[in-house]
Amino acid sequence: MAVPQSQSSARVQTDFLSASDAARLVAQVGIVEVLRLMTEAVEADYGRWQDFDKSARTAAHSASGVIELMPVADAHDYAFKYVNGHPANPRLGLPTVMAFGALAEVATGMPRFVSELTLTTALRTAATSAMAARRxxxxxxxxxxxxxxxxxxxxxxxxxxxxxxxxxxxxxxxxxxxxxxxxxxxxxxxxxxxxxxxxxxxxxxxxxxxxxxxxxxxxxxxxxxxxxxxxxxxxxxxxxxxxxxxxxxxxxxxxxxxxxxxxxxxxxxxxxxxxxxxxxxxxxxxxxxxxxxxxxxxxxxxxxxxxxxxxALEDYSALRTMHALARRTGLLSQIELVPTLSDPKDLFAMVRSAQTGQVLGLHQRKTA
Amino acid sequence: MAVPQSQSSARVQTDFLSASDAARLVAQVGIVEVLRLMTEAVEADYGRWQDFDKSARTAAHSASGVIELMPVADAHDYAFKYVNGHPANPRLGLPTVMAFGALAEVATGMPRFVSELTLTTALRTAATSAMAARRxxxxxxxxxxxxxxxxxxxxxxxxxxxxxxxxxxxxxxxxxxxxxxxxxxxxxxxxxxxxxxxxxxxxxxxxxxxxxxxxxxxxxxxxxxxxxxxxxxxxxxxxxxxxxxxxxxxxxxxxxxxxxxxxxxxxxxxxxxxxxxxxxxxxxxxxxxxxxxxxxxxxxxxxxxxxxxxxALEDYSALRTMHALARRTGLLSQIELVPTLSDPKDLFAMVRSAQTGQVLGLHQRKTA
Structure with missing residues (x-):
């Protein structure tokens, strides 16, 4: 959908990479090149291990599987991944493992990039295996x-x-x-x-x-x-x-x-x-x-x-790699995840404006 | 963007509620009614406390603020919120607190709803205060x-x-x-x-x-x-x-x-x-x-x-309340967060199809 530049630039937007666009990205860049870049990124980030605030992931177990959150941060970027593991999913037409996640600025907490991470997790897992095997x-x-x-x-x-x-x-x-x-x-x-x-x-x-x-x-x-x-x-x-x-x-x-x-x-x-x-x-x-x-x-x-x-560190590396590649290939879209406020201390203004029809949000509406 | 029904129904989509649409929702339903519904939801969920898998949130602290992940689940729904707290943000034109989160199916791990939670957090915090004060x-x-x-x-x-x-x-x-x-x-x-x-x-x-x-x-x-x-x-x-x-x-x-x-x-x-x-x-x-x-x-x-x-339990209640209201008001959009695979065990098919131009994803492209 076309968005006038003036309006678009005034709004706080978060970059988004969908599952299909991640596949397009890999096809355009070439999977071998993506794996190579991701292996370099994972290796570089493991090489500065001390820069990261690390913790074991949190896991919610159920009879059918597990859902996990994996956060990690350095001084600049905060990354987290949501990922599940449900071995019986293929019988329901769903992948065993599905994932998505985000990159945010440590300085402000602003989420800058939300991405599919199902395909990306497969790439980063293989990249990490290769990185380890090289040594x-x-x-x-x-x-x-x-x-x-x-x-x-x-x-x-x-x-x-x-x-x-x-x-x-x-x-x-x-x-x-x-x-x-x-x-x-x-x-x-x-x-x-x-x-x-x-x-x-x-x-x-x-x-x-x-x-x-x-x-x-x-x-x-x-x-x-x-x-x-x-x-x-x-x-x-x-x-x-x-x-x-x-x-x-x-x-x-x-x-x-x-x-x-x-x-x-x-x-x-x-x-x-x-x-x-x-x-x-x-x-x-x-x-x-x-x-x-x-x-x-x-x-x-x-x-x-x-x-x-x-x-989680591998997802940090993978999110940054995919964000850079998506920007380069023009495959990023935008979602309005956080509000744009003319006065950041006046959140209620959103409700006031919506009531009077003044919300100018760029939003995707399901039209099917 | 118009999506043919046959194609849309074949793809795995995740409901999305943007920040602007959350404000529209509140304006359409009425903030007093939203607060009432949310207070009832929070009270009902606190009333079945034993149903939930609970943990203290994970927090990443930095000199400028904190970024947290707050997961909770019952037997059916898994919810998590990403939220920051950065007191100096207003000077940069950003809210002190920004949030987003998701609801997923415990049975499959499938993320069903991703939502802004900045406005929603303000609503659920007030609803929780009211719920407590009533007692x-x-x-x-x-x-x-x-x-x-x-x-x-x-x-x-x-x-x-x-x-x-x-x-x-x-x-x-x-x-x-x-x-x-x-x-x-x-x-x-x-x-x-x-x-x-x-x-x-x-x-x-x-x-x-x-x-x-x-x-x-x-x-x-x-x-x-x-x-x-x-x-x-x-x-x-x-x-x-x-x-x-x-x-x-x-x-x-x-x-x-x-x-x-x-x-x-x-x-x-x-x-x-x-x-x-x-x-x-x-x-x-x-x-x-x-x-x-x-x-x-x-x-x-x-x-x-x-x-x-x-x-986190309050965000679970809030996400479910907003999802139901967004569905009722027609304010949901859709994002393609997880891949649709004809064979769920063949993730690589995504890459193969993209290479041959066969990816049929509904995707939002930035056109500005």
Whole structure:
């Protein structure tokens, strides 16, 4: 809808990126480029860990799933994400995970950007996995087993091909249709990486001899997607799916054989594979590796394990990256989330003006 | 923008109420009716306190203010509010307090309603004050002193005239212009309540002989807006402005002379006037009064004090009330906050479709 410049500029507006426009953005910029930019952003922000006001997310659990709020802030930007996890959603035609969130100015509290974060979460999770694997996987890693071929899997595959040089993907899902969907979706991207994607008959077949193993399954149970005996010396294990209390993918013995790296220890102790281990089980926070305070992989024989649960800082990086890209591609729209007041101390004037027909708001009305 | 019904109905959309449309809603329904409905909703929800999953809000403090997230849920609806408090904002042309939030389905995590909550917060705060005062103020209370005549003051005045029968308002603000603004804004409403609004020369003049004293000042300091010696037997004190660590309005001695009522004790201990008192200072949670488990006012001579900081449950009530009213008045618009997927397990299809121009999203593009 056309808005006269004078009126538009006088109103306080919040940038908005819809789910469809986020998809358009990724298509226009290119998903490989978006993953590359997001990996750089996540790495840069983990590299200045001390700048952030951090807390474990708040979670509301119900019989059908979980709803979480994930806030984080530095001196300039406050970010939060709303995200759910409901494993039975696909039967109702909804994604298991849906998310949205906002960026606000710390100096004023003004919300500057509201965005879809369903697609964005998939991108930032893969970017974070790639960021960690660049420090933890064996140099020259080329093959990756991908266990769990659901919504997150394409993003993981692309990020590891683009940023790690992976060119051999071995796919496995208990649902063969999921693996076929993944192959189909990856097809257009394989040639540019000289890569192959093959469906394995079992977890064992997928994992055997792989340099990297990524697990990304969705069941909200204590599962043993990856049993201890399949772990081989030198492997990097990227465990993405164990991300809430009662939901794990790895056999506990595997954690004992590996050097375990986490995003934010207080949160991972509750939500990650780590919930299977005693409270004093040693782990390394990733930022310490990035800042050179702790070693990453220390030998080619070591098993490294990234127990990824997803941390608010990654959403901060992702929101800022998507905001910048949406601005550049012209895909931002505007919503009127906070009122424009001629006298900021006179909120009631809104009601007075509305009563006399003087509200000049730019608003979207459903016309269907 | 016109959307063909078939396409619109196929997409997952989230209802949206903008700041201007919230003002239009209040003007169309009538602010007195909105306050009445909201007071009933808040009272009904406090009355079923045990149904809710409650937690103290998370707060990110900075030198210039605070940003908070306030989640709450029952078995059906999850609600959260984003809200800031930045006392220096008016100098930048922004309100001190800005807010927005959402309602989601607990069963699926789907966000069903995103709304402005700046105006709505003012309404629900006044509704909560009125709900508490109906149980705590002396029967036949007619006069109210209103100390602090900023953004919240009109809403408090209207709620108490409409729901308590207050007909004598005595106004005081250290900024005389604020008091004049309040008088001006209230003028059209006074006749229907047979009420008068007079500006007092001092806090003492405003308070002396008043049945109810409402304090709603905004400074983020330990202030003594209401000194102990001004409290008179039988008064009900509605303390709205002390609502974050380091921000209080009442002299500590006043709390010792009064019976103190709170919304949610763990939060009020940190944020309310209560932060001045020892951890074992006795208070009563309001829901216990509503459920008949604790007395409200127990004698005409008692001083009752509602130490109001604002609790997430009130935003739950307010979001549901505004959603229903926005639907009834046709003021809802729609935003595409989560993706519509033909196969909910195939998120990547969004990227694939966008690449081939097949994204069918209803999206608002800035055209100015």
């Amino acid at each position: 933890l996987a064996r140099a020259g890693s080329r093959s990756m087993a991908l266990i769990g071929n659901g919504s997150q899997s394409e993003f993981q595959a692309l990020a590891f091909m683009a940023l790690l040089g992976v060119n051999e993907l071995r796919l496995f899902d208990i649902d063969p249709a999921a693996a076929q969907k993944l192959v189909r979706n990856l097809q257009p991207w394989l040639p540019q990486f000289g890569a192959t994607a093959t469906v394995a008959a079992s977890v064992q077949q997928a994992v055997q001899g792989a340099d990297i193993v990524t697990t990304a399954t969705a069941d909200k149970t204590r599962a043993t997607v990856l049993p201890e005996h399949l772990a081989e010396p030198g492997m990097h294990i990227n465990a993405v799916g164990g991300d809430c209390p009662g939901k794990t993918e790895l056999e506990a013995g595997l954690l004992r054989r590996a050097q375990v790296f986490v995003e934010y220890e207080p949160q991972t102790r509750i939500e990650g594979e780590l919930q299977q281990m005693p409270a004093d089980f040693a782990v390394t926070e990733l930022w310490r590796v990035l800042q050179g305070l702790a070693p990453g992989r220390s030998s080619p024989q070591q098993i490294t394990l990234f127990d990824s649960v997803g941390f | 705590l103020a002396r029967a036949g209370s007619r006069s109210m002193a209103l100390i602090g005549n900023g953004s919240q003051s009109e809403f408090q005045a209207l709620a108490f005239m409409a729901l308590l029968g207050v007909n004598e308002l005595r106004l005081f603000d250290i900024d005389p212009a604020a008091a004049q603004k309040l008088v001006r804004n209230l003028q059209p409403w006074l006749p229907q309540f047979g009420a008068t609004a007079t500006v007092a020369a001092s806090v003492q003049q405003a308070v002396q002989g008043a049945d109810i004293v409402t304090t709603a000042t905004a400074d983020k300091t330990r202030a003594t807006v209401l000194p102990e010696h001004l409290a008179e037997p039988g008064m009900h004190i509605n303390a709205v402005g002390g609502d974050c660590p380091g921000k209080t309005e009442l002299e500590a001695g006043l709390l010792r002379r009064a019976q103190v009522f709170v919304e949610y004790e763990p939060q009020t201990r940190i944020e309310g006037e209560l932060q001045q008192m020892p951890a074992d200072f006795a208070v009563t949670e309001l829901w216990r009064v509503l459920q008949g488990l604790a007395p409200g006012r127990s004698s005409p001579q008692q001083i009752t004090l509602f130490d109001s900081v604002g609790f």
